Amino acid sequence: MxxxxxxxxxxxxxxxxxxxxxxxxxxxxxxxxxxxxxxxxxxxxxxxxxxxxxxxxxxxxxxxxxxxxxxxxxxxxxxxxxxxxxxxxxxxxxxxxxxxxxxxxxxxxxxxxxxxxxxxxxxxxxxxxxxxxxxxxxxxxxxxxxxxxxxxxxxxxxxxxxxxxxxxxxxxxxxxxxxxxxxxxxxxxxxxxxxxxxxxxxxxxxxxxxxxxxxxxxxxxxTQMIVGASGETDAEIMYTSAFFYKNYNMKRVYYSGYIPISYDQRLPSIGTEVPVLRENRLYQTDWLLRFYGFEVTELLNKQHPNLDTDIDPKLSWALRNLKHFPVDVNKANKRMLARIPGVGMKSVHKIIQARRYRRLSWENLKAIGIALNRAKYFITCNSKDFETKDRTAAQIKGLILQNSKSKFHKTYSNQLNLFSTLENKILA
Structure with missing residues (x-):
């Protein structure tokens, strides 16, 4: 050989x-x-x-x-x-x-x-x-x-x-x-x-x-689709995914951002790679369709043909549908609990189990593990603390994004402090 x-x-x-x-x-x-x-x-x-x-x-x-x-x-x-x-x-x-x-x-x-x-x-x-x-x-x-x-x-x-x-x-x-x-x-x-x-x-x-x-x-x-090579909207991409999930029992549909490899007038110009964030948003949408009970038309349609880049698709849907909120976590059914931003399916099951024994408060929800920094704008429970009402979608979005940035900077600062401490110990 x-x-x-x-x-x-x-x-x-x-x-x-x-x-x-x-x-x-x-x-x-x-x-x-x-x-x-x-x-x-x-x-x-x-x-x-x-x-x-x-x-x-x-x-x-x-x-x-x-x-x-x-x-x-x-x-x-x-x-x-x-x-x-x-x-x-x-x-x-x-x-x-x-x-x-x-x-x-x-x-x-x-x-x-x-x-x-x-x-x-x-x-x-x-x-x-x-x-x-x-x-x-x-x-x-x-x-x-x-x-x-x-x-x-x-x-x-x-x-x-x-x-x-x-x-x-x-x-x-x-x-x-x-x-x-x-x-x-x-x-x-x-x-x-x-x-x-x-x-x-x-x-x-x-x-x-x-x-x-x-x-x-x-x-x-x-199966797999190339994203961004032929100009389809996110709605067209996800409608195609839904079709293959439904008709061919797909285990997974993968989304691959187009990477310019050679010049061709039919393709996006060299240097215009598809942002990784777009792939991420498509995967998040895919997850909502497969495990959270959403329909494509709820997340993407003629009025909203593309996904938001600054917020995830579930939060985007919730902000467009504030008429469904706030949700009382002690009464809501599984479908509605799954639509609350910051609440994953594991948390949904924990909520359903826990409320059999008591009415849930903010402390209980925090212990369950839901992301209160997002969820608190969309739910009520057995406590009044933190409960927020009468805010517009734009106001809620601004508060969540502001909180996310603050959290990121705090985490980054803590990591720098940790690295600095380790460096000092090594030099010592």
């Missing part, structure tokens, strides 16, 4: 894979068996975080950065003047096993540029996963990036070896896709998504009858 050449390939294809952010392993419960290698149970992969806060990693690479398409937003577009490379199937298998044995990784995230055609590329991705499972007895996490246009037969096989499958829809709107990737068809993205969804349902049903039925793609499927 030419180790220098393998190292060169790894540098090229790992760097090319960094633009894909959809690499969480949440939901997989594959366990080690037959004294094999690895165990993906309860783990997140690729510098993502598990539920207990642990950071874990995976080998994240492309099989190749050769591609037959010329998508304007993609670093591996065929017209881009970059160094090309391709792994052999066995090389990826060997790298995964060697890295795992050295405790560098806990799994594999494998994507690829499309060479020859969709099925040829997908077959090679599956071969890697199949060899790892059957020849190396590897039970760690495997995430395969599905190839647009791959056949139903290959998608079915892929889910038998991978923990998660994902196919990036890339651009939120069909219009944007036609502009930036005219050779691609939205239908080619939808077809494998539909197949994966149906196979997950079918295998789950069969397993209830036949216990030996294998689990198909135990961590489900996900």
């Amino acid at each position: 030419n180790f220098e050449r393998i190292k060169e390939k790894l540098n090229i294809l790992a760097d090319a894979a960094k633009y894909d952010v959809s690499c969480s392993s949440s939901g997989s419960k594959r366990v080690n068996k037959n004294k094999g290698l690895g165990d993906s149970s309860g783990m997140g992969i690729c510098h993502s975080y598990t539920e207990d806060g642990r950071c874990v990693s995976l080998l994240k690479i492309l099989l190749t950065n050769h591609c037959i398409f010329d998508c304007a937003y993609c670093v591996t577009r065929k017209s881009n003047d970059i160094k090309r490379a391709a792994f052999k199937v066995q090389e990826v298998v060997d790298l995964t096993i060697n890295f795992y044995r050295r405790n560098y990784i806990e799994g594999l995230f494998l994507s690829s540029g499309i060479f020859k055609n969709a099925d040829y590329t997908m077959e090679r991705l599956i071969q890697v996963a199949k060899k790892l499972r059957e020849e190396e007895n590897f039970n760690g996490y495997i995430h395969l990036k599905s190839i647009p246009g791959a056949s139903d037969e290959l998608m079915r096989e892929a889910g038998l070896y991978a923990d998660r499958l994902s196919i990036n829809i890339e651009i939120p709107s069909e219009k944007g896709l036609k502009l930036l990737a005219p050779d691609k068809d939205r239908k080619d993205f939808i077809k494998p998504m539909k197949k994966v969804k149906n196979e997950i349902i079918q295998y789950r049903h069969e397993k209830k009858i036949i216990k030996s039925t294998p689990v198909y793609a135990p961590a489900g499927q996900s």
